[in-house]
Amino acid sequence: MAEQNLIEQLAGSARRAASILAQTRGEKRNAALLACAVAIRAHKAGLQAANEKDLAAAKGFALSEAMIDRLKLTDDRIESMADAMEQIAAQVDPVGRTIAAHNRPNGLRIEKRRVPIGVIGIIYESRPNVTADAAGLCLKAGNACILRGGKEAVNSNLAIASALREALSSQNLPEAAVTVIDKTDRAFVNDMARAEGLIDLIIPRGGKALIRAVTEAATVPVIKHYAGNCHIYVHGEADLEVAESITINAKCQRPGVCNAAETLLVDTAIAKQFLPRIIPALMDQGVELRCAKLTEDILPFAKGDSDKLKEATADDWGNEYLDLVLAVRVVESIDAAIEHINKYGSGHTDAIITRSMEAAEHFVAAVDSSSVMVNASTRFSDGGEYGLGAEVGISTDKLHARGPMGAEDLTTYKWIVTGNGHIRT
């Protein structure tokens, strides 16, 4: 009950801030973003002092060394946060643009205009820089945001928010445009997800369990950011050199991220040429392979050669290893590859390697994923790589925003109908 009052109070202030932001010009929002960059740099010592508290507490949360490393606000990372604000300020204003306009035969003018969404709740578990990036993108698009990060970064997140609010205030914009909350329990996540009419959109970023909990509880619309089970399909007419370098890049360049490949599908037409080449190459990179039976038939030499070469089980196809592990399967045809991807994939990013335009077009049309790559690594599935500037995340939903989400995806539109006394008969 007290929590419910808290969300009503926070979201009420955020709504008032959003309604002011919705009426600002792009220049004003950009000036605020530049002021945020200045404030982040000016408060470096304070941010690092707050970060020290989180780092001191990290051991108590049983964080791994890698997680502790990601938590650290180094000089470089603070500079990156400030730099991101400047980059967001430099982007085209996503708000106010007329998307479509026409005059009806009766003389009514119909216009569709981009406007901010309102109040956006972002629930995340990751690095403190997400606080700055998310706030910056919401501000760019004229939205107020309520940010609920993880307990391990709460002091850093609050300190970042404090710097950003000071910057907003210096530009005569309401501080409530950016709110970081220190309630890091699940109950508050539920309150946010159920704040219909107060919060317009919830974006959960993080583990599957968190996203599932938000989706189950939510009455507010949610754009889910599940991780990716990405595939590389090597078609019968693939350039094998391209296939090899893309497979290794997609698996090994950064295996812990959502656009890394998790399954390699090889067309039976080319399996005998490609597998004896790619399997040792992947093993050289330290990749553990989980191969379907058919693969072993084609590759008898590999059986038992290494503890890195295992037989795939049914569980492997749906798995996101986020590690140096790759499932491998030989498929009968392009349609078998498409069927496998649409059945086991997560609709994130899937690639075909082929020299056939026809095969590429068929794959592109039939694979039901947010990004489909032709002769390119799945690792390119990223807002920055697509030219969107900073990204809110990668939506695995189909509605509103699919794939990498930029500032424009944090807007909606309204219809503006202008007459001169028109009535309906």
Added chain:
Amino acid sequence: MAEQNLIEQLAGSARRAASILAQTRGEKRNAALLACAVAIRAHKAGLQAANEKDLAAAKGFALSEAMIDRLKLTDDRIESMADAMEQIAAQVDPVGRTIAAHNRPNGLRIEKRRVPIGVIGIIYESRPNVTADAAGLCLKAGNACILRGGKEAVNSNLAIASALREALSSQNLPEAAVTVIDKTDRAFVNDMARAEGLIDLIIPRGGKALIRAVTEAATVPVIKHYAGNCHIYVHGEADLEVAESITINAKCQRPGVCNAAETLLVDTAIAKQFLPRIIPALMDQGVELRCAKLTEDILPFAKGDSDKLKEATADDWGNEYLDLVLAVRVVESIDAAIEHINKYGSGHTDAIITRSMEAAEHFVAAVDSSSVMVNASTRFSDGGEYGLGAEVGISTDKLHARGPMGAEDLTTYKWIVTGNGHIRT
């Protein structure tokens, strides 16, 4: 459990149908729509026989005479359903279009292409023609649909679906592209709303209780179609003739629909001129008025003059009468009008009557509604009037589709990234 199997089975068939539809050309989908028109006309007698069963059962459901009238499949209404299919076929293909494309400095080609959403569940309570319209729009956009109508129209809905499936089959398209289910209980609505991964979108159309129940249960994304609490604000610089004719049109032309006006806000600057004019005019049309105190101060003559003139209570501002009843309030300023609308309105459609461009722009920017009218009746808020062709409904949500939804709003997009062996470094 049995129900869960049923939804899995139905949605599984629908998904397979959707994946076939997603790869059809627009001409093929249009041919199927024209075949649907032919089938609706050819099955007129059968549709009317099924409709007779519903009409015979209607008394048992305690339907009002008006509801029974809306249930009737007259010759004209069957012709209208067929005609709607032809009109939908004539619309521009919403699928396959490139929305945006550019080349990155590294040579990667990035394209955003419109594609169908997949499987759409529509839950409705209204007239049997919704079955044909919804199926036609889903088919146009390359989606399969699962339609769950109300129990009072179940025989009519099943007969319409049977005609449409026959038409699909005649065009070598899967019958499972259109499924009407005869489970009219709430439990099945829940199963649909929770069929994540099977159904991509649920659109509930109907009463508030139904939409609320779907939203509470849903894990599948929902686009809500709440009814409208629409406002007319008469600004100080309004043309009073325009203000009068629009107010009467917005309230009286068809009071039972969601884009009818429910509250009249009159600027204090013009209240003494406008209220003595509009109040008798509305009362002549049989409208009951619920006036705030301030109005009575301005209009002492009216007090007690008629049982059609009552004092407004706090409940009136949020009410959707859907009847010849109008709440009336004098407001201090345009900002007070905006505040009232954003506080009590439902974000559907709100109008300003003014000769001031500046006031119009301020109102348009600040009112947070899907449609904002300037010197035009709220009754124009409609897909047909906006030139969208047939409409799925009017979304009161902000995400994905806002306001009148046409066939294009039943699509999403995918990113297509083409390289020549690009890897990320």
